[in-house]
Amino acid sequence: MKRENKTFQNAKRLAVASMLCALGFVCLYLGSLSGIFDLCAVVIGSLCCVFAVIELGGPWPYMVAAVTGVLSLLLLPDKFVAFQYVALGGIYPILKSFFERLPVVLSYVAKIVSFNALLSLCLAAAKFIMSISEEWASFNIIVYIVGNGYFIFFDFALTAFITFYMQRIRSKLKLKL
Secondary structure, X not given: OXXXXXXXXXXXXXXXXXXXXXXXXXXXXXXXXXXXXXXXXXXXXXXXXXXXHHHHOOOXXXXXXXXXHHHHHHXXXXXXXXXXXXXXXXXXXXXHHHHOOOOHHHHHHHHHHHHHHHHHHHHHHHHHHOOOOHHHHOOHHHHHXXXXXXXXXXXXXXXXXXXXHHHHHHHHHOOOO
């Protein structure tokens, strides 16, 4: 009986993780098609990962981020949206859950350092894999300044969303994953 219950729980988690992957991919696909809301799509796609971190835990958030990222890299018409998700949106909610356990100052330092490392990875992919021209590379300092401003806003908004979800929505959903 105990083994059957655990198998059923894992099947439910797999189903929820699969739906989160599909939802995240659809959001990224719509953002990729618009050409304007690509960063918004990455944020919405990362909310699927946030939900996986909160509700599923364990290896499931990694799987949601990886599957959504691979699907995006393979199927999206705009590959830069996929790179943004893989380098920033997919992994950051998982990193955030680890960084939030640190003391406050160390947490913010770790978040900023990790964001700048991930942004550098995204810019390197844009330059070397997607062959973006050299003139664009001269705007790197502006990209880092604007990117860090966006990231600080994104981190506060994500914290507000997580707090709202934990205090108001989670108890009403009564999920037993």
